[in-house]
Every structure is written in C-alpha cells, then in structure tokens.
Amino acid sequence: MRTHVTIIDFKTAKPVEAEVFDEVTVDHFLEAQQEWRPIVLRAARELARRGARELIPQHLHWDWTSKAPQLNVLANIFYGVSYDGKLQGLMKVETVGEYCRCRLPEQDGKPLVYVDYLEVAPWNLKPLAEALGNTPRFKAVGSRLVEAAVLKSVEEEFKGRVGLHSLPMSEQFYLRVCGMTAVGRDVAKQNLLWLEYTPEQAGRFLSGVRKP
Amino acid sequence: MSPDKRTMTLNLTEQEMRVLEDLCVRKDVSKTALLRQALRLYQMVDARLGRGEKLFFEDEEKKKAELMVV
Amino acid sequence: MKFNTDPEWLERQAALEDNSYVSVGGFVWAVEELERRRPAAELTRAAFIRLLQLARRDRRLTLEQLSDKLDVELGELVGLETDEHYSPQPRTVKKIAEFLNVPAEKLFVLSGLTRAKDAHFEEAALRFAARSQPTEELSDEEHQALQDYVKFLCER
Numbered sequence: 210m211r212t213h214v215t216i217i218d219f220k221t222a223k224p225v226e227a228e229v230f231d232e233v234t235v236d237h238f239l240e241a242q243q244e245w246r247p248i249v250l251r252a253a254r255e256l257a258r259r260g261a262r263e264l265i266p267q268h269l270h271w272d273w274t275s276k277a278p279q280l281n282v283l284a285n286i287f288y289g290v291s292y293d294g295k296l297q298g299l300m301k302v303e304t305v306g307e308y309c310r311c312r313l314p315e316q317d318g319k320p321l322v323y324v325d326y327l328e329v330a331p332w333n334l335k336p337l338a339e340a341l342g343n344t345p346r347f348k349a350v351g352s353r354l355v356e357a358a359v360l361k362s363v364e365e366e367f368k369g370r371v372g373l374h375s376l377p378m379s380e381q382f383y384l385r386v387c388g389m390t391a392v393g394r395d396v397a398k399q400n401l402l403w404l405e406y407t408p409e410q411a412g413r414f415l416s417g418v419r420k421p
Numbered sequence: 422m423s424p425d426k427r428t429m430t431l432n433l434t435e436q437e438m439r440v441l442e443d444l445c446v447r448k449d450v451s452k453t454a455l456l457r458q459a460l461r462l463y464q465m466v467d468a469r470l471g472r473g474e475k476l477f478f479e480d481e482e483k484k485k486a487e488l489m490v491v
Numbered sequence: 492m493k494f495n496t497d498p499e500w501l502e503r504q505a506a507l508e509d510n511s512y513v514s515v516g517g518f519v520w521a522v523e524e525l526e527r528r529r530p531a532a533e534l535t536r537a538a539f540i541r542l543l544q545l546a547r548r549d550r551r552l553t554l555e556q557l558s559d560k561l562d563v564e565l566g567e568l569v570g571l572e573t574d575e576h577y578s579p580q581p582r583t584v585k586k587i588a589e590f591l592n593v594p595a596e597k598l599f600v601l602s603g604l605t606r607a608k609d610a611h612f613e614e615a616a617l618r619f620a621a622r623s624q625p626t627e628e629l630s631d632e633e634h635q636a637l638q639d640y641v642k643f644l645c646e647r
Contacts, residue, residue, distance in 0.1 A: 360492040
C-alpha cells in the first residue's frame with residue numbers, strides 16, 4: 210500500500226504531498242537508526258545541558274532495526290511516512306496479541322488495533338529541533354500515523370477501535386489532540402497510561418468533528 | 422491500499438459454524454475478519470513455539486497451565 | 492485506506508500537534524539509560540573531591556586540621572569529601588581555592604557551583620579524577636597528577 214497524504218511544511222505553513230506506506234523494510238529501520246537516532250541523542254544532551262530534563266525525549270534509545278524479525282508476522286503492520294523519499298515517521302501496529310483487546314467497559318473484550326511503537330523524525334518535533342537551533346520541518350506527521358492506525362482498524366472491521374500505552378510526555382497528544390479516552394494506568398506495563406478509541410471517537414478524529 | 426485478495430471456500434461442521442458465528446457476535450466482526458485474526462494468531466503462536474518458547478494461561482490465583490498447540 | 496484530504500482538518504491537526512511529543516513505546520529502559528549517563532557536573536565534582544583529598548593528604552592534614560586552617564565548618568569539608576551530591580558554600584570553595592593557590596572561578600566550576608564553558612575543561616577534570624586512587628599515602632604518580640592539575644588550573 211502506498212498512498213498520498215498532505216502534511217504541513219513548517220516554513221511555508223502550506224500543505225505538501227507526502228506518502229504513507231505499509232511496505233516498510235529493514236532499509237527504513239536502518240534509515241531511522243542512522244538519520245534519526247544521532248539527532249535525538251544530540252538534542253537530548255543539549256536539553257540535559259540546559260537543565261531542561263522534562264523535555265528529554267523518552268524514546269531516545271530506541272532501535273528500529275531490532276524490530277526487523279517482526280516484519281513478516283501477519284499480526285504486525287508497519288507504516289511509514291515519507292517526503293521526497295526521506296522517512297518522516299514510523300509506526301508499528303498489532304492486530305493480534307495480548308494488548309489487542311478493548312478495556313473500556315462499554316467495549317470490553319472487543320478487538321482493537323494496538324499501536325506498539327510510533328516515532329516521528331526528530332526534525333519534526335519542535336522541542337528537539339529548537340534544542341539544536343533549528344525550526345521543525347513538517348507538522349501533522351504524528352496525526353497521519355494515528356489516522357493510519359484508525360483506518361486499519363476500520364479495514365479490519367474493528368470499527369476504528371485503537372489502543373495504546375502512551376509515553377508520559379505524549380499523553381496530552383493522545384488525550385487532547387487525538388481525543389482518546391484515558392482508561393487507566395497499566396501496572397503491568399511500567400504504569401503507562403492506557404488510552405483507547407471508541408468507534409465514535411475514532412469517527413470524530415477521522416472527520417475532524419470536534420466533540421461539543 | 423491492500424494487496425490483491427485471494428478467495429477460498431471453507432467447509433465447517435455445524436458445531437464449528439455455531440462457534441464461529443457466536444465469536445463473531447461477541448467480537449462484533451464478520452466471519453472473514455475473525456478467521457483472518459485466527460490465522461494471524463496461529464502464525465504468531467507457531468513462530469514462538471518454534472523458537473522454543475512456551476505458551477501458558479494464567480488464572481486469577483496466578484496458577485499457570487501450559488497450552489498444548491498443534 | 493482513505494485519508495482525510497480536507498485542508499482545514501490538516502491545519503487544525505498540525506496546530507494541535509505543534510510542540511507535542513507523540514512517541515509510543517519502550518519507556519523504562521530509555522530513562523534508566525539516561526540516568527546512567529552522569530551529567531558533566533557530576534564528573535567535574537569527582538575531580539574536585541579528588542583534588543581536595545590529594546591536596547590535604549599531600550600536606551598531611553586531617554579534615555579537622557584543614558577546617559581550622561581554612562576557617563570553615565568541619566561538616567562542610569566532610570560533606571564535600573564524602574558526598575558527591577553535597578552542595579558547598581561558595582565561601583568554602585573560595586577558601587579552598589586560596590589554600591590550593593588556584594583561581595577561585597576554576598574551583599567554582601569544578602565544585603558544580605558554576606558551569607564549564609568548554610569540553611576540554613571537563614575532559615581534563617575527568618582524566619585527573621581517573622589518575623588518582625583513594626589511598627592514604629600519595630603515590631609518586633598521584634603527586635605528579637596533583638601538581639600537573641594545579642598547574643593546569645592556574646594556567647588557563
């Protein structure tokens with residue numbers, strides 16, 4: 210699958226054409242490792258040097274190449290966002306697994322698409338870009354990846370139900386920007402906040418209709 | 422968006438069909454969606470068993486029972 | 492998969508997403524890894540402690556004798572020599588600088604009261620701390636390390 214989507218160029222504030230694709234390969238993991246990781250680490254060190262520890266990204270030591278063995282498993286789907294051939298975001302979702310069940314009482318036990326990993330290139334994250342004296346490159350890459358997860362859920366007949374464990378510093382994005390429901394902290398998963406979409410919430414996110 | 426679809430005919434016993442239909446109601450998905458899930462689960466479990474891992478269920482009292490899978 | 496093509500949706504999402512972290516996955520390990528990497532201030536503090544210990548032992552002074560000589564509280568010197576996270580009074584650091592005959596501003600950096608301006612300073616501090624061991628009598632190498640480092644602090 211490869212489809213055109215628009216993201217926003219930060220400098221011009223205008224939409225530009227990017228691609229969302231699910232034909233993610235080891236080469237994309239290598240690109241993330243070689244292009245993203247050094248920038249994330251540099252930005253983290255700069256933020257630490259400034260004493261802005263609360264802005265240090267909690268995903269700083271990820272290694273996408275370690276996920277290579279998961280590429281050929283049907284239950285896993287990887288999505289990438291690229292612009293002009295350069296990777297801007299990566300996501301791994303699961304359709305089967307221990308977390309692929311709803312926990313909200315009104316949809317308890319129903320299947321959902323679980324977002325296992327989601328990362329946006331560091332030059333698209335304002336706190337990291339600015340730590341290195343740069344302006345961010347693109348906006349809405351994260352939203353496009355969440356949109357892909359919801360559309361996958363619809364495709365699987367899960368009605369848009371999506372679940373994830375948010376990193377603490379990303380909680381506000383999933384709560385306020387995506388409009389998910391915070392179900393509770395998962396003691397079995399490092400006390401991370403479990404968030405879920407009901408079909409109605411997913412529908413509102415997809416259509417852009419805000420809850421009154 | 423999806424790769425080309427392939428079609429097959431599936432023969433089930435009456436009991437199997439009832440189980441399938443019951444699961445579809447509970448999970449609120451179609452038969453196709455449910456069976457695709459089952460296939461993914463089977464592949465995942467098979468791969469991990471093949472690597473020497475074991476699959477257990479754990480009850481509320483934390484008692485483990487190993488699941489024997491074909 | 493039909494993605495939203497409404498430019499207003501995109502603009503709104505972009506505005507809402509602005510300044511957000513969006514990452515999902517792998518948490519505890521990342522934070523623990525960062526905690527294991529000691530910040531620069533802790534590395535220079537190790538050098539400051541080592542400098543004080545070596546200088547005291549080189550002159551064969553106990554902590555009590557040094558506190559009398561410097562006219563600083565004994566508790567301050569004990570805290571400095573035994574606790575990496577102890578925060579000294581600027582007056583104490585100034586007195587130690589006079590005792591060692593090194594520029595006070597260099598010791599302010601080493602003690603963590605102020606920040607180093609260059610990586611070379613931190614590197615030199617780290618190498619000095621690594622060259623000495625906490626034994627009673629200064630070895631020839633420790634003596635040389637102490638002399639070299641005091642010279643370095645005075646020269647820059």
